[in-house]
Amino acid sequence: MLRGTRLSKTGIIAILLILVFSLVLGACGNNDNASSPSASPTSPASANPSEGAKAPEELPEVKLTWYFPGSFPQPEQDKVFAEVNKIVKQKINATIDFKPIAGADYEQKMKVVTASGEPYDLAFTSNWLNNYTQNVAKGAYLPLDDLLKLYAPKSYAAIPSNFWDATRVNGQIYGYINYQISARTPEIAIPKALAEKYGFDINSVGGKLSADTMNLLEPYFDAVKKDNPQKYVSAPLFGIQDMFGFENIAGINVPGAVNYNDDTLTVMNQFESDEFKKFVAALRDWNAKGYMNSKERIAKKTDEWTDAKAGKWMMSIGGAYKPGGDVLSSVLGGEAYVTAPASVPHLTTGGIIATMHAISRTSKNPERATMLLELLNTDVELYNLLNFGIKDDHFKLNDDGLMVAGPNQQGYNPQAPWMFASNFLAYVQEGMPKTVWEDTINLNEAAEPSKLLGFSFDAEPVKAEIGKTSAVYDEYYRGIELGVTSEEKYNEFLKKMKTAGSDLIVAEMQKQIDAWKATK
Template sequence: MLRNTRFSKTGMMATSLVMSLSLVLGACGNKNNESSGSPNASPSSSASANASSSPSGSGDAAKDLPEAKLTWYFPGNFPQPEQNKVFDEVNKIVKQKINATIDFKPIAFGDYDQKMKVVIASGENYDIAFTSNWINNYTQNVAKGAFIPLDDLLAQYAPKSYAAIPANFWDATRVNGKIYGYINYQISARTPEVSTSKALADKYGFDISSIGGKISADTMNLLEPYIQAVKKDHPEKAFITALSNIQEMFNFETISGINIPGAVYYNDDSLKVVNQFETDEFKKFAAVMRDWNAKGYMNSKERISKKQDDWADAKAGKWILNIGGAYKPGGDVLASSLGGETYVSAPASTPHLTTNGIIATMQAISRSSKNPERAMMLLELLNTDVELYNLLNFGIKDDHYAMNADGLMVAGPNQQAYNPQVPWMFASNFLAYVQEGMPKTVWEDTIKLNESAAPSKLLGFSFDAEPVKAEIGKTSAVFDEYYRGIELGVTSAEKYDEFVKKMKTAGADKIIAEMQKQIDAWKASK
């Protein structure tokens, strides 16, 4: 549930929680392989092998580079009390390795989308920004010309991390044959995570494993007895989810993000594109949320003023159960470390390996960047230097985190001063220290989950949004207007119909026709 933060997944999350909750774990492949086979070395040995490497070689080599300052925008559970203390330490390493410093621009999850729209529209000079299919939309920004192609930069300035990711993963990022997103390698086999406090589950006799793989728009009722029982004794608590975190639960894959019309059912060999907002699955989910809101499960009056739910409410004991983020090995431990109590979790449905799962966490280099080469050097460094990666994600050793006698990461004396819990935000999770309580095989387990997931029939297809970028902008605005009311159950059936009609007026049918055209051409070329 860790992430979601958007929402706990995985965007998951609440958004903050929801995103925080979705700490995505990474694994490595081999770029020279045409499929995502297991790496030859174990995750820990691969990470150690790369730990001392730097894109420019030694510190002496870095001195030959002119000094550069890079601006980096990313969302997360920010601000953190001691973030500047940590960022200063990060910059010491970056300065030594590639003679650059970073102007960090962390933005709260709920504000990031709007902030990046302003930054991009204004032509502001910046270098790197987090992008995905659920926030700061990747294909939409490529269509706008906001990002530069990375193919040549990857080969020249990020050879090690480029080679560590399977070729078919990079192919999933391609738009018109070019790569515009640098993948933060992580859990890519996607299904939402269902999670709750272990203390609550034990008190009310809820065996979360009993619902594992069974949750869909048709079976939400399996969760209701537990929610109802907790709610009776704890009216301050609520059921939490977010539309951006649960799309895989509907048995279809959205093509350009949940906020843009266009999806294909996993079991549809014809690859027919449908408007997800008109599907029975989406409408049933909206109806369940209306019913649950009428029954008082949602605490919607309190939550409607927020764009997203945050993890602070979970820590304050306001959550009954959350669906969001990506289910992953060790995810309950991550949620526990964030909230200070033990969580239990289960996969909502069957994991699928999808293009959206691959592009869910990426960095892009801005068209306005004055130092694209150095920006790519930074991405290589973040994805090959174990010390730097864990510093940025978990803070200063023996202060914000510590290592126990078994070599596992535990909370430091000052953990809450820097605990953003978004390792999937910054680089490959493969470099993260294993936390106490997680299986020591967590990275191997993550690889197995990626490899065993059912591949989407659209895996490798990447939509070019350029022909319909105006319509995408308009439909995204309609989604922004209605999504919060839908996920909180305050949108009536009539209001939902109004939402669908506005989507059509904004150009939904034209977007779907363009998606179908591109998918048909892609399918014919295979």
């Protein structure tokens, strides 16, 4: 949830061999006027199929514009980005115009960028931020099938084919997967010092949280708040819905979900479900008991790392539980956390598409943008530089090849390795098991597969309704997750969702799932 993990050189080789072996066993030019993914862009293969085979000095120099979210700006980001560009220039004769955006502002910024038709090359996209299916429906992204085969063959082959299938809309790939933990269940994270002081064994609630059992956490909350009234619970709606027992189809802000245990694959509006209503009631109760510090937080769009670093979090529920996630000593100014899974992990389409990049349909250099994705996902030095800064300054490797804090760690520490590229290129952090990436792959493989795995929703027929319902969600979500939304106000939210077209969205999802199910 809070921290990506890191990998030694030996571990990298082993993981890549495992990935390729498992794959064997398991066996674009511009069109600025396009308004939907059914439009026919110029084929990248016919545009310049030889570019990927050229030496860097034979390629014309280009500048690529890249939008991404995170804890930005960082104090020394320009220094790090300059070093990144030295490598990118040497390897593919390109430089990057970095466009880092603070996480709370990224959604709105990308809506403006997309609506304006601004030329850019790469952007982070997912089912919870800069919504993937909505942007595909708008025609914002290029299909990547041919581009990946020509200009990113190594990283394309390293990711299982069923993962790529999860990204497909109308049979085409529009999102490049940042390969990492994909078996999803929210993570419960507690400052280790608080857990020890108040005798709270996080494993006592691990795997047991649901809309009906949130009261299991209250004895711990009561004890902490008595001595620390400034501390609060962070439980953002985008990070917790996996534990309700259903899978969102088009994103956490879009109506439409299927229960994991439902063989009929019947679509419901998750916001109208008993599970969601019970959880909203629990948040309301937590706020009444003083666990949420809602008056202080209501003015913010989302919870920020500044509060975490200031020691204001007594618990965080959200993100994705992963092996090694309890080694968080450098995330919050040296404060270590203990973690546990909230519920049972499931391998879902949503988990796979939770961290991706897309190439804009306005890109003037889609081939080189794909080559950059290949480089980011295969070059160990580049990946760790971008994620963790300059070696021997922002981080160091100890005698065992494990990552430790550098003398200037807080000069660059964006804490978003899940966002930049494949997490399997990261150095293993000291204190994590050296087998952390093997463990992560095993967790992906052992997770219970969703009955909807591989289904991709085409949002085009209801893109207007999705836009309207997303706007309603944006209006109400912060009050809901802070527990300040009354039952009456929540019913108003549901009514506005219906007016905006939630029933039409659910019906379209059901239609597409039924057609998909008939082919299985």
